Amino acid sequence: MAYQHQQIEQKWQEFWDKHQTFETTDETSKPKYYAADMFPYPSGQGLHVGHPEGYTATDIMSRYKRAQGFNVLHPMGWDAFGLPAEQYAMKTGHNPADFTSENIDHFRQQIKSLGLSYDWNREINTTDPSYYKWTQWIFEKLYENGLAYESNMMVNWDPIDRVVLANEEVIDGKSERSGNKIERKALRQWVLKITAYADRLVDDLDDLDWPEAIKEQQRNWIGRSKGAAVFFDVDGTTTNEKIEVYTTRPDTLFGATYMVLSPEHSLVDSITTSEQKESVENYRQEIAVKSDLERTDLNKNKTGVFTGAYGINPINGEKLPIWIADYVLSSYGTGAIMAVPAHDDRDFEFAKKFDLQIKTVISGGNDVDVAYTGDGIHINSGFLDGLDKTEAIDKVIAWLEEKGSGHAQTNFRLRDWIFSRQRYWGEPIPVIHWEDGTTSLVPENELPLLLPHATELRPSGSGESPLANLTDWLEVTREDGVKGRRETNTMPQWAGSSWYFLRYVDPHNNQKLADTDKLKYWMNVDLYVGGAEHAVLHLLYARFWHKFLYDIGVVPTKEPFQKLVNQGMILGENHEKMSKSKGNVVNPDDIVRDYGADTLRVYEMFMGPLTQSKPWSEEGITGSRRWLDRVWRLLIDDNDQLRDHVTTFNPLDLEKIYHQTVKKVTEDIENLRFNTAISQMMVFVNESYKSAALPLEYMNGFVQLLAPFAPHLAEELWVRLGNSESISYVTWPKYDESKLIDNTVEIIFQVNGKVRGKATVSRDIDQDAMVDAAKADENVQNFITGKQIRKVIAIPGKFVNIVVS
RNA sequence: GCCGUUGUGGCGGAAUUGGCAGACGCGCUGGACUCAAAAUCCAGUGGUGGCAACACCGUGUGGGUUCGACUCCCACCGACGGCACCA
Numbered sequence: 001m002a003y004q005h006q007q008i009e010q011k012w013q014e015f016w017d018k019h020q021t022f023e024t025t026d027e028t029s030k031p032k033y034y035a036a037d038m039f040p041y042p043s044g045q046g047l048h049v050g051h052p053e054g055y056t057a058t059d060i061m062s063r064y065k066r067a068q069g070f071n072v073l074h075p076m077g078w079d080a081f082g083l084p085a086e087q088y089a090m091k092t093g094h095n096p097a098d099f100t101s102e103n104i105d106h107f108r109q110q111i112k113s114l115g116l117s118y119d120w121n122r123e124i125n126t127t128d129p130s131y132y133k134w135t136q137w138i139f140e141k142l143y144e145n146g147l148a149y150e151s152n153m154m155v156n157w158d159p160i161d162r163v164v165l166a167n168e169e170v171i172d173g174k175s176e177r178s179g180n181k182i183e184r185k186a187l188r189q190w191v192l193k194i195t196a197y198a199d200r201l202v203d204d205l206d207d208l209d210w211p212e213a214i215k216e217q218q219r220n221w222i223g224r225s226k227g228a229a230v231f232f233d234v235d236g237t238t239t240n241e242k243i244e245v246y247t248t249r250p251d252t253l254f255g256a257t258y259m260v261l262s263p264e265h266s267l268v269d270s271i272t273t274s275e276q277k278e279s280v281e282n283y284r285q286e287i288a289v290k291s292d293l294e295r296t297d298l299n300k301n302k303t304g305v306f307t308g309a310y311g312i313n314p315i316n317g318e319k320l321p322i323w324i325a326d327y328v329l330s331s332y333g334t335g336a337i338m339a340v341p342a343h344d345d346r347d348f349e350f351a352k353k354f355d356l357q358i359k360t361v362i363s364g365g366n367d368v369d370v371a372y373t374g375d376g377i378h379i380n381s382g383f384l385d386g387l388d389k390t391e392a393i394d395k396v397i398a399w400l401e402e403k404g405s406g407h408a409q410t411n412f413r414l415r416d417w418i419f420s421r422q423r424y425w426g427e428p429i430p431v432i433h434w435e436d437g438t439t440s441l442v443p444e445n446e447l448p449l450l451l452p453h454a455t456e457l458r459p460s461g462s463g464e465s466p467l468a469n470l471t472d473w474l475e476v477t478r479e480d481g482v483k484g485r486r487e488t489n490t491m492p493q494w495a496g497s498s499w500y501f502l503r504y505v506d507p508h509n510n511q512k513l514a515d516t517d518k519l520k521y522w523m524n525v526d527l528y529v530g531g532a533e534h535a536v537l538h539l540l541y542a543r544f545w546h547k548f549l550y551d552i553g554v555v556p557t558k559e560p561f562q563k564l565v566n567q568g569m570i571l572g573e574n575h576e577k578m579s580k581s582k583g584n585v586v587n588p589d590d591i592v593r594d595y596g597a598d599t600l601r602v603y604e605m606f607m608g609p610l611t612q613s614k615p616w617s618e619e620g621i622t623g624s625r626r627w628l629d630r631v632w633r634l635l636i637d638d639n640d641q642l643r644d645h646v647t648t649f650n651p652l653d654l655e656k657i658y659h660q661t662v663k664k665v666t667e668d669i670e671n672l673r674f675n676t677a678i679s680q681m682m683v684f685v686n687e688s689y690k691s692a693a694l695p696l697e698y699m700n701g702f703v704q705l706l707a708p709f710a711p712h713l714a715e716e717l718w719v720r721l722g723n724s725e726s727i728s729y730v731t732w733p734k735y736d737e738s739k740l741i742d743n744t745v746e747i748i749f750q751v752n753g754k755v756r757g758k759a760t761v762s763r764d765i766d767q768d769a770m771v772d773a774a775k776a777d778e779n780v781q782n783f784i785t786g787k788q789i790r791k792v793i794a795i796p797g798k799f800v801n802i803v804v805s
Numbered sequence: 806g807c808c809g810u811u812g813u814g815g816c817g818g819a820a821u822u823g824g825c826a827g828a829c830g831c832g833c834u835g836g837a838c839u840c841a842a843a844a845u846c847c848a849g850u851g852g853u854g855g856c857a858a859c860a861c862c863g864u865g866u867g868g869g870u871u872c873g874a875c876u877c878c879c880a881c882c883g884a885c886g887g888c889a890c891c892a
Contacts (some may be wrong), residue, residue, distance in 0.1 A: 217887060220808065225891075247892060260892090302890085332891045339892085345806095346890055413891050529892050532886075606830070608818055612811090613885080619831050620817065626829080633845085676819070681827035685830090689846085748825050753873040755825055779859080793872055799824060803872045 003632035005596030009712040013115060016524075021728055022074070022117040028521050030071040035062045036501050036561075038530025038538070039077045039124075041493075042103040043084060047110040048578070049502075049586045049604070049616065054529040054567040056601045057610050059116045059674065061527055063708035064669050067732040073522055074117055075504040077124035078104050086425040090457050096425045097453070100127060110589060115597045115711050117728070122507045126496030131503060132427040133448035134513040136497050138545060139419075139439050140430060141552060147193040152440075153418050157185035162461045164422040187463055189319040190420040190429060190489055194544045198222055198412045200558075201543055209563040211611070217535045223413025228397050230338060230406035232259060232311035234271050235319055241267060243311055243322075243465040245319040246333030246411055249343065250400065251392035254340040254381035255361035257351065259311045259322045260304065262330035263287045271322060273308030280305055280324060287326050302327055302350045314405035315396070316382065325350065333411050345371045362389075409649045417541065418490060423458050424466040426490030432476055434484040451490075464488045497538055498545040501525055503559060519555055532566040539564070565672060568613035570604070586616050598710035605674035605709060627682060628713055631706065634688055635699060635717055642720055643694070650695035656740055657687045658698045662735035665705045674709070681705060696721065701733035731767045749774040749799040767794045774800040 015024060035058040040051060062074040080103075085096035104125065111118075125133055142148040156165040160180045164187065174181055194201075202222050205215045227248035234243060261268055263284045272280045283305045304325025311320045320338070327346055328337050341351035341358045348371035351358050361384075364376030375389040383399070384392045399405030420429060430442035430449040442449045452473040460468035467488040468474065476484045499513070505522045506514035539561070546560040571577060572584025579585065592602045603624035606722065608614040637643050661684040668677035684702060688694060700721055707714035707727050718727040742763065747770060749757040757777040761770070771794055774780055780802070787804035794800045 009846095211810090213886085216809060220888065223891065224891095227892080245892080249892080327890050329891065337892050344892065346892075349890095411891080468849075535887075606817090614817065617817065619830075623831055630845095671821090673821095675817095676829080682829055746825090750824085750873075753824090753871095758825075782859095791872060793824095795824075799873095801824085801872055 003629050003636075003713070005598065005628075005712075006593075007116060007612070008716045009113075009592075009597055012712045012715045013112065013753050015715070015725070016115075016117070019726070020098035020121075021726060022119050023121055024071065024073050024075075024119045026518055027071050030069060032522055033065040033070040033527075034064070034073040034522050034525045035059075035065070035527045036074075036504070036525045037076065038528070038534060039497070039500060040107065041079045041082055041084075042100065042107045044088070044099070044103055046103075046106055047588050049588050049591070049600075050531075050567075050570045050578075051111075052114050052588055052600060053570055053610070054531070055111070055114065055116055056604055057565070057567060057674065058527060058529050059601075060605070060669060060674060060708040061092075061672075062117055063711060063728065064732070066728055067704065067707075067730060069731070073122075074119060074121040075124075075507075076111065076116070076118040076120070077122075077500055078107070078126065079493065079497050079500070080104060080125055080127040081426045081491075082287045082494060083423070083425075086423055086457065089425070090459075092111060093456055095453065095455060096457075097127065098466060112587070113592050114601065117145060117711070122504050124500055124503050124507055126427075126500065128508075129448040129450055130510065131500075132496065134503065135491065135499070136430045136442075136447050136449060137513065138445065138499060139427075139491070140444065140447075140493070140547070142192060142548065143431075143441060145548070147196060147548065147553070148419065149191055149193065150188055151191050151416075152186045153189040153191065154184045154307065155189070155418075157183045157187075157463070161459065162463065163459050164463055178764050185463075187422075189418050190431075190487075192417040192419045192544075193392075194417045194541075195412060195414055197544050197547050198224065199410075200408065200547055201414075201540065204547075204559055206560070208559060210561075211564065211566060214532065214535045214539070214564065214566065218540055221414065221536045221540065224410060225412075226408070226410050228393075228400060228406050229334070230314065230400060231404075232269075232314065232320070232338070234322070235310040235312055237271065237309070241270070243267060243336050244334045245336045245338045245340055246409060247386050249340065249389075249393075250406070251378065251381075251384060251387075251389055252340040252343050252361055252397045253313065253315045253338065253396055254378075254384065255340040255342050255359045256313055256318075256320060257341060257357040257359050258339045259320050259327045260325050260337050260339055260350070262308070262328040263324050263326055263432075264330040265324070265335045267336075268307065268324055271307055271309040276306060280307055283324065287647055289610055302346070302353055304350065304354070305662040306597040314400070314403065315758060321356070323350075323354075331415065332413065341371065343373055345757075346374065346751060347371070374511050417544075419490030419495070420487075421492050422460075422463055422465045422488075423490050424451075424454060426492065427451070427495055428467070429489050429491060431487040432484040433487065434478070436482055436484055438661065446575050446636040449486075460488070465490060492543045494538060498542045499549070501542075502555060508527050511783050513554065516554075516556070518684055519724045523555060524560055527563050527565065528561040529565045529567060531569075535566075560665040565611065567610050568608075569613040570607075571613055573616055578616075584616075591621060595621055595625045596628070596712070598713045599628055600677060602628065602709050606678045608675055610672055610674060627685070628710060630689075631685055631710075631713070632717075634685060634694070636720065640721075644722070645692060646694045646699055648696050649693055650697065651691075651693050654684075654687060654691050654695065654698055656742070657684055658701065659735040659737075662705065663737075663740065666732070666735070669708065673804060677705075678709065681709075703727070704730060704733050745797050747773075747797065748799045749780050750799060752803055753779060753801060756780045756783055765796065770794050770796065771802075774802060 035054050037058050042380060062072045065072050080100050085100050089096040126132060139148060157182045158165055158175045161178050165175055202219055202224050205218060225248050227246060228250035230245050230250060231242040304323045307324060309322045311322050313320055339347040341347040342360045343362055361378055361381045362372060362376040363379050364372055364374055378384045378387050378392050384396060397408050425451045428451050430447060431439060433439050436771045452470050454470060457466045458469055460466060465488045474486050485696040502514050506518045509515055542560055545556060546555060549555045550558050572582060575583055576582055599652045603621045606624055635643055635646060661680050664680040665677045703714050715727055719725055744760050745763050746758055746760050748755050757779045759773055771792055784802055784804050789802055790805050
């Protein structure tokens with residue numbers, strides 16, 4: 001009888017459920033292995049074929065490690081707060097909680113149909129009050145440690161709908177939904193001081209087993225740069241205020257010919273001369289109405305105005321005109337620069353446009369049309385003359401420090417994390433603002449601060465979240481009669497996902513976010529698999545929280561994820577990203593129904609390397625199904641019985657290929673090369689078809705190798721081979737290295753590096769004999785007779801290369 | 806523009822230590838089975854030439870190192886991803 005995937009898959013899924021096969025205990029006598037997936041947002045669309053790719057990879061590792069004797073933690077959960085639910089709720093008048101829970105049920109059922117070996121007792125959900133209690137608790141700890149503060153920050157503001165939008169909701173300067181033009185508006189926000197961890201977030205990347213590309217993206221995002229702060233006096237001013245600039249090239253200080261403040265700089269008003277006041281004001285207004293997009297468009301066309309004031313270069317006393325220009329950002333460094341047009345592209349462009357002086361202080365640039373930003377010998381630079389860049393930087397910083405005119409300084413591109421959202425469907429920030437002007441946290445013993453049930457979500461219109469409408473929840477009175485108002489901002493979706501991997505370790509603890517000993521045993525995550533789209537935000541935020549929790553003694557490790565792997569995207573058959581509009585979306589439910597979960601798993605792993613993007617192919621999936629059919633027929637006959645040539649008798653014709661297969665599959669799984677592991681199993685099956693007898697030992701071993709990839713089929717065949725139920729914890733097969741070596745080897749003969757012949761020889765043949773054999777080869781002789789042999793290279797057991805002139 | 810990844814048959818991809826390029830799968834061709842077809846099993850399949858043995862060409866392009874390069878070095882081109890005036 002043919003392979004009946006539906007029946008077999010249902011049978012074994014029920015078996016695993018009933019026997020709690022994958023329940024994880026904290027059995028610390030065993031070595032541990034923690035394999036986690038990036039948990040999904042349970043969208044209304046359900047599972048995508050991209051999801052099973054990463055999930056299958058961690059599942060293969062989990063099943064493999066169990067067979068290797070590891071105690072495996074392999075959990076799943078739901079990142080269930082988020083914008084789509086809120087938008088849907090506003091449109092339909094439902095509560096996001098209700099259909100979020102429906103979506104989760106749908107996701108869980110879909111994921112279970114894939115036969116993934118999760119411990120469902122540890123399922124977590126970020127919207128569950130017993131979970132977000134601890135998200136709120138972490139926020140309170142951050143607040144108590146001075147890492148959470150309130151500040152006016154610029155946000156994306158839809159002036160017609162009167163709502164705040166996330167960056168990703170703004171497309172080309174317009175709201176993705178309403179199409180309204182978005183403005184920048186300052187609003188009070190909660191902000192987390194991630195910049196306090198900037199250095200450690202960069203430095204600790206070095207020890208992580210992550211893709212270099214992701215580490216590099218994080219380094220760029222954090223953007224650490226080393227340079228100097230330099231103080232410039234303002235000429236003729238009555239105040240003592242100096243302008244502090246930041247530069248990475250203090251060595252070019254002698255080449256500074258003007259200065260620029262950002263239009264928002266606090267000293268602009270006080271230094272601008274009365275003659276220039278009007279043009280400065282006009283320019284600032286012009287800038288203020290421009291959106292980010294328009295500012296970016298101005299990239300190639302620099303603008304700015306002169307303030308009328310002059311700064312004094314501390315190194316030589318020269319007077320430098322002070323301009324304001326929007327190419328200097330108020331949010332980076334000090335919002336003020338010294339301009340060295342000869343050696344900075346942006347300053348050069350600006351100087352050309354406004355006809356400012358350009359003074360060369362480094363030799364090496366020959367082109368008068370561009371700035372020279374490279375290294376070179378300093379000239380026209382007083383005591384720096386003759387030095388190269390590194391020497392000059394050291395010397396000038398020492399000079400500045402001695403004179404009190406500056407010092408070495410490190411700056412970061414990274415900004416503090418705007419942590420509040422003007423939304424309903426998120427964790428309430430547990431803060432009360434009192435009418436006496438004070439702010440307090442909700443006491444720890446009152447956590448979780450529950451998100452109030454709202455039947456109808458309406459925008460508040462004020463820029464606050466819909467929570468501002470819920471008066472009963474909003475207003476509180478203290479024992480002493482002082483009235484207060486709860487914080488209406490909620491946390492961003494990143495909050496719950498910044499620590500969920502800790503909760504899996506001890507998901508039902510109501511005393512702590514997780515037990516310390518359990519964390520000591522299970523952390524770090526040994527393998528973390530997810531999409532590269534989280535390269536920066538999620539992975540950076542999670543690292544930040546983890547380091548903070550480490551500092552306050554909650555977690556035992558500095559980093560959460562030791563090894564990170566990004567699975568590639570699964571593209572449509574046309575090699576384009578799957579999308580509804582392109583009509584190339586494949587629904588995993590259809591594949592599971594028509595071909596089976598095992599086929600889907602094997603196909604997704606066989607398509608190509610895990611980390612690469614690869615296109616879906618309908619023919620490819622039938623090929624994988626055909627192979628599983630072939631595996632089935634190898635062992636099971638038409639009458640649904642084990643074939644009689646599966647036997648305890650071993651004629652040894654499969655011995656070598658069997659041991660090779662165990663070795664290759666084992667090593668490939670260790671290195672996440674699942675595609676080549678499968679291809680090796682295919683080779684083994686092909687060989688087995690040619691063999692008259694199928695030794696039981698090899699068939700058992702092969703089914704074990706197959707089990708991580710096609711677990712349902714493997715469980716079924718395992719029983720049919722006469723073993724007792726459940727393959728999951730049976731010790732992984734071993735290979736014998738001595739069985740891989742033949743007594744004879746094939747060596748190749750080359751002439752001038754080209755293959756001209758080959759021969760099968762004894763494995764321990766010596767070099768001379770190999771060379772003799774090569775010279776005796778008929779075809780080799782065609783190429784060497786009549787020519788002079790200049791050199792012979794012979795690697796024993798491999799090849800002979802005869803070099804002739 | 807800058808940073809990163811990547812480029813191999815008709816297609817997905819192997820070759821992770823510099824040593825037989827194209828494993829494995831798909832597709833295609835032929836054979837067996839069948840009245841026939843499907844399914845299955847077996848064989849072949851980079852290009853050009855040749856009955857064949859074999860020869861020449863061939864891993865994005867152009868150079869280089871080496872007895873020998875998909876692999877290492879230099880320059881360039883294309884695709885994908887990220888950042889985008891960060892001083």
